[in-house]
Amino acid sequence: MTEYEEFAVDLAREAARISLPYFRGACETVDKGGAAGFDPVTLADREAEAAIRRLIADRYPAHGVIGEEYGEDRPEVEHVWILDPIDGTRAFIAGLPLWTNLIALRTEGRPIVGVIGQPYLDEIFLGGPSGGRMLKGGGETPLRARACAHxxxxxxxxxxxxxxxxxxxxxxxxxxxxxxxxxxxxxxxxxxxxxxxxxxxxxxxxxxxxxxxxxxxxxxxxxxxxxxxxxxxxxxxxxxxxxxxxxxxxxxxxxxxxxxx
Known part of the structure; x- marks a missing residue:
């Protein structure tokens, strides 16, 4: 793995550490959608993003951040981390293990590293310059999309x-x-x-x-x-x-x- 890939995995594990204890447990939910319709956000969303942002600030203070819960910080710089601490909040509050932690690194306007983490299933799907793999239980499985012509x-x-x-x-x-x-x-x-x-x-x-x-x-x-x-x-x-x-x-x-x- 590259340095940024390893760090993205570390961020996903931190997001999992924060969010997983709230899953299928007591977790405050707020509707931020208003008249536009129900759009839930939970304490797990906010705490996970805050924790990830702290790690980024400590490791790469010159990097920017864009996150769903806390907005933009220097989105114009060369390296920008893009965060969705819990994608699938509706699944999260329904107790369905289809929510994920999403973390990306955008460099010169293009996402070059991405992580899709599903903590309940202990799965981290990683893509970047060194290839694609699924991390689970200490092992790695290469990712390969299948052929489908029609x-x-x-x-x-x-x-x-x-x-x-x-x-x-x-x-x-x-x-x-x-x-x-x-x-x-x-x-x-x-x-x-x-x-x-x-x-x-x-x-x-x-x-x-x-x-x-x-x-x-x-x-x-x-x-x-x-x-x-x-x-x-x-x-x-x-x-x-x-x-x-x-x-x-x-x-x-x-x-x-x-x-x-």
């Missing part, structure tokens, strides 16, 4: 179709109709399963930079691709398409481009 053979996923707009929902419905099987409700864990060769395609919208940055290096290190719905690099529009086999990208984009931002 959408009608694909297992696909999205978190919740209700999150799509009207045009987006129509595009997703067309992709889903063509696919073999669709699974819902996995949040970022779906991208970990894509990198592990279990899922072939994930499509989502309305993602923030902390939702998708960690996913890109993990999926790419496993041989997959992550784009927006126009086929370019993910951006502030929040529409993300991840595929394990590049041959699926253009097939899915036939539908998704019609709703691309």
């Amino acid at each position: 959408l009608n053979e694909a297992l696909i996923a999205t978190t919740d179709p209700d999150l799509f707009t009207g045009a987006e929902l129509g595009a997703w419905t067309q992709v889903r109709a063509a696919a073999r099987l669709a699974r819902l409700g996995c949040d970022a864990y779906a991208y970990a399963m894509l990198a592990a060769g279990r899922i072939d395609l994930v499509a989502e919208s309305a993602l923030k930079v902390w939702d998708w940055s960690a996913l890109v290096p993990v999926v790419e290190a496993a041989g997959g691709e992550v784009t927006n719905w126009r086929g370019a690099a993910p951006d502030g529009g929040g529409q993300v398409l991840a595929v394990g086999d590049a041959r699926l990208r253009d097939q899915a984009l036939v539908a998704l481009r019609r709703a691309a931002l």
